[in-house]
Amino acid sequence: MGQALCVCARGTVSIGGARYLLLHRLAEGGFSCVDLVEGLRDGRLYALKRIACHDAEDRQAALREVEMHGLLRHPNVLRLEAHCLLEKGAKHEAWLLLPYVQGGTLWGEVEALREKGVSMPEQRVLRILHGICCGLQAIHSKGYAHRDLKPTNVLLDEDDRPVLMDLGSMNRARIEVNSSREAMAVQDWAAQRCTISYRAPELFTVPSQCVIDERTDIWSLGCVLYCMMFGEGPYDMVFQKGDSVALAVQNPITVPPSSRYSAALHRLLCSMMAVNPQERPSIDEVLQQLEELQPAPAGQVTTCI
Numbered sequence: 001m002g003q004a005l006c007v008c009a010r011g012t013v014s015i016g017g018a019r020y021l022l023l024h025r026l027a028e029g030g031f032s033c034v035d036l037v038e039g040l041r042d043g044r045l046y047a048l049k050r051i052a053c054h055d056a057e058d059r060q061a062a063l064r065e066v067e068m069h070g071l072l073r074h075p076n077v078l079r080l081e082a083h084c085l086l087e088k089g090a091k092h093e094a095w096l097l098l099p100y101v102q103g104g105t106l107w108g109e110v111e112a113l114r115e116k117g118v119s120m121p122e123q124r125v126l127r128i129l130h131g132i133c134c135g136l137q138a139i140h141s142k143g144y145a146h147r148d149l150k151p152t153n154v155l156l157d158e159d160d161r162p163v164l165m166d167l168g169s170m171n172r173a174r175i176e177v178n179s180s181r182e183a184m185a186v187q188d189w190a191a192q193r194c195t196i197s198y199r200a201p202e203l204f205t206v207p208s209q210c211v212i213d214e215r216t217d218i219w220s221l222g223c224v225l226y227c228m229m230f231g232e233g234p235y236d237m238v239f240q241k242g243d244s245v246a247l248a249v250q251n252p253i254t255v256p257p258s259s260r261y262s263a264a265l266h267r268l269l270c271s272m273m274a275v276n277p278q279e280r281p282s283i284d285e286v287l288q289q290l291e292e293l294q295p296a297p298a299g300q301v302t303t304c305i
Contacts, residue, residue: 019039022035048098066083106155126293133221145213174212177208178209179208183210190203217283218277219272
């Protein structure tokens with residue numbers, strides 16, 4: 001990561017020679033925070049993500065996130081505008097400057113609809129899901145997997161276009177496990193980096209001889225689809241009640257009997273949430289099914305960019 005100068009003074013920050021006005025805090029977590037900033041040169045709004053790096057491992061993880069952004073240039077994946085590493089005594093902060101997407105997260109939209117007591121129309125579900133799949137396809141085509149797909153990691157822009165964010169958990173799509181030690185290492189990593197209620201079954205108890213691949217993302221995608229359809233993830237309440245998500249995900253998903261969505265959409269959902277990852281479709285197969293569910297109007301092309 002480049003050692004660009006980052007200076008705070010009078011409510012402004014400087015990254016790579018450009019100055020930005022700090023406006024207010026957008027979000028805060030255990031190891032990072034996100035501030036809304038305005039470019040003094042161009043007047044545009046940006047999200048400034050600051051990641052606390054307590055040791056060399058944290059700095060390497062931040063480097064990895066920057067690397068993943070650099071690997072991808074796609075309208076359904078959040079782009080990185082600039083970055084730097086700020087030294088604070090013995091500690092460091094990684095700063096990532098990202099576009100500000102005004103529509104907020106998909107989770108925020110789902111919550112708003114739930115509060116109104118309405119369901120997301122099927123055509124909108126299909127449209128948003130298609131965009132998410134295009135972003136995932138771009139990631140998978142590079143030989144990587146997102147590993148932490150969930151509604152809070154999907155932004156919706158002013159045109160209702162989904163944009164995948166938070167690439168910090170991305171790693172190689174195919175992980176070969178050849179010993180119990182390697183299995184435990186993958187399992188521990190997943191426990192730290194993959195949100196529990198959207199985590200694929202094969203990441204809870206990793207066999208000592210197996211291959212983990214990008215179909216962990218297909219499971220998470222199914223959870224996101226379920227959330228859009230029914231207002232919450234299929235295992236959100238399991239986790240909130242303190243029950244075992246690891247046990248719950250070993251059973252086939254059940255569709256609420258009150259569902260008003262089409263049987264074809266139910267079948268797509270169930271295929272993505274097959275407990276056995278070998279039975280799940282690839283992202284290309286999901287996109288093919290989606291385009292059969294949502295034919296393009298005459299003269300319009302719906303394939304991914």
